[in-house]
Amino acid sequence: MSPRVLLADDEPDILAPVSYTLRAEGFEVETAADGEEALEAARRGGFDVVVLDIMMPRLSGTEVCKRLRAESIVPIIMLTAKDAEVDRILGLELGADDYIVKPFSPKEVVARVRAVLRRAGARDGAAPVVSGRLVIDPDRHTVQVDGAAIELTPKEFDLLRALAEARGRVLSREFLLDRVWGYASAGEIESRTVDVHVRRLRMKLGDEGQRITTVKGVGYRLEVE
Numbered sequence: 001m002s003p004r005v006l007l008a009d010d011e012p013d014i015l016a017p018v019s020y021t022l023r024a025e026g027f028e029v030e031t032a033a034d035g036e037e038a039l040e041a042a043r044r045g046g047f048d049v050v051v052l053d054i055m056m057p058r059l060s061g062t063e064v065c066k067r068l069r070a071e072s073i074v075p076i077i078m079l080t081a082k083d084a085e086v087d088r089i090l091g092l093e094l095g096a097d098d099y100i101v102k103p104f105s106p107k108e109v110v111a112r113v114r115a116v117l118r119r120a121g122a123r124d125g126a127a128p129v130v131s132g133r134l135v136i137d138p139d140r141h142t143v144q145v146d147g148a149a150i151e152l153t154p155k156e157f158d159l160l161r162a163l164a165e166a167r168g169r170v171l172s173r174e175f176l177l178d179r180v181w182g183y184a185s186a187g188e189i190e191s192r193t194v195d196v197h198v199r200r201l202r203m204k205l206g207d208e209g210q211r212i213t214t215v216k217g218v219g220y221r222l223e224v225e
Contacts, residue, residue: 005051007029008041014102019031035059042068042074048117050076050077052078053080055081073154075097075154077109078092080102098115131164141157143160159176159197166221170215170218176194
């Protein structure tokens with residue numbers, strides 16, 4: 001079956017060419033022209049990726065992201081204006097997995113969607129990773145601490161898995177960006193992305209989250225118990 005993408009944007013000049021290009025590349029696409037329509041469609045389920053514009057009528061993309069992330073782990077990509085750095089950071093803090101800065105080409109959206117799906121598919125069939133009280137199951141996409149399930153977004157899951165598989169080694173932000181997000185280089189916003197997700201992981205994992213330590217000037221490490 002073709003991967004299904006929900007594309008939400010109130011600008012016809014973006015919605016039409018991007019949806020056309022996605023369909024031409026083999027994706028099934030459903031579109032939404034405002035936030036409420038996007039949220040209703042996403043809640044019906046069946047999407048492999050959700051692409052949200054931040055600025056939409058009736059309900060903002062960040063609010064849609066926040067509500068979706070509270071009930072779903074579907075990968076979310078945000079579309080943001082070139083100078084909206086605060087919006088990009090806010091979107092990531094609310095659980096978005098990636099962002100694309102306007103102006104962009106439809107081909108870039110296709111590439112980002114494929115990257116999200118590729119990273120999700122790479123998890124299939126892998127053996128569970130055990131680190132202290134943590135059990136990370138890539139095949140089931142689950143994380144447990146002392147047997148209790150912890151709900152993580154896809155990016156949080158991939159980040160934790162990378163840290164656990166390193167077995168106590170320090171991983172640089174550049175390495176994590178390449179491994180988890182597929183970025184070839186790290187700018188200010190990209191580095192901030194890693195920091196945001198690490199902070200969210202620490203909060204969600206409770207005491208176990210304190211094992212994720214910062215190595216100043218280098219990156220992050222999951223301390224081995």
